[in-house]
Amino acid sequence: MNEYRFTVLDVVAEPYAVAPQLTARLRVDAGEGRAVHAIVLRCQVRVEPQLRRYETAEQEGLRGMFGEPDRWAGTVRPFQWMQCSATVPGFTGRTDLDLPMPCTYDLDVVGARYLHALGSGTVPLSFLFSGTVFTPGTTGFAVEQIPWSCEARHRMPVAVWRQMIESYYPNSGWLRAGSDVLTRLAGYRDRHGLTSWDETFQRLLAAADGPAS
Missing domain, CATH: 2.60.40 (Immunoglobulin-like)
Structure with a gap:
């Protein structure tokens, strides 16, 4: 060979x-x-x-x-x-x-x-x-x-x-989630009148982190 x-x-x-x-x-x-x-x-x-x-x-x-x-x-x-x-x-x-x-x-x-x-x-x-x-x-x-x-x-x-x-993906990333999780996220976004997914995630992260000490 x-x-x-x-x-x-x-x-x-x-x-x-x-x-x-x-x-x-x-x-x-x-x-x-x-x-x-x-x-x-x-x-x-x-x-x-x-x-x-x-x-x-x-x-x-x-x-x-x-x-x-x-x-x-x-x-x-x-x-x-x-x-x-x-x-x-x-x-x-x-x-x-x-x-x-x-x-x-x-x-x-x-x-x-x-x-x-x-x-x-x-x-x-x-x-x-x-x-x-x-x-x-x-x-x-x-x-x-x-x-x-x-x-x-x-x-x-x-x-x-x-x-x-x-x-x-300028200044962004990509995440994959299950359909049930996406449905819940979309519902949360709509209920709170949030305008973007970034705003939705920031709201959820702030709630998870709790008030700054």
């Missing part, structure tokens, strides 16, 4: 997608002078949170995921963020391509919850590649598989994630 080398050149916020998306700029090296008809590429993107340090505020934001900081040596482990794919057109030797990375700001999803808690620095990412390669053969073309051992690492600035989220 031929050796393929993958490099992540950059990860950028995609400004023109219909839904929130990052784009990974990849380089694929098939070997000098080697012709490839096409690649059906699949990629599993994992976050490796144990490879960075966390400020106090970040530790507070991640308490629900990893527990108390004194337990993090046993609880902070790599996790899958997403799976994505792309079709690579024919090339000889080496080519660069864009890999779409569709994202969500649903805070029930572990990746969004983790990234939301970060204030600065970088996010250690691991890209695990697989897929099907079509190459010239003695009769037509030949087919071979990319093994999961093909991988690349990249440290994405937290600012890239925040730039993407801000472009799709």
Whole structure:
């Protein structure tokens, strides 16, 4: 089996997608002078949170995921963020391509919850590649598989994630709630004549916190 080398050149916020998306700029090296008809590429993107340090505020934001900081040596482990794919057109030797990375700001999803808690620095990412390669053969073309051992690492600035989220959700976020909870919230908002969901949540939070001491 031929050796393929993958490099992540950059990860950028995609400004023109219909839904929130990052784009990974990849380089694929098939070997000098080697012709490839096409690649059906699949990629599993994992976050490796144990490879960075966390400020106090970040530790507070991640308490629900990893527990108390004194337990993090046993609880902070790599996790899958997403799976994505792309079709690579024919090339000889080496080519660069864009890999779409569709994202969500649903805070029930572990990746969004983790990234939301970060204030600065970088996010250690691991890209695990697989897929099907079509190459010239003695009769037509030949087919071979990319093994999961093909991988690349990249440290994405937290600012890239925040730039993407801000472009799709300016000064806002996204929460998912059950239909019965939404019905009760809507009823509370109507009964109290509140004009927005922000005002509704602020009223409920103020009631839960009680009077300032």
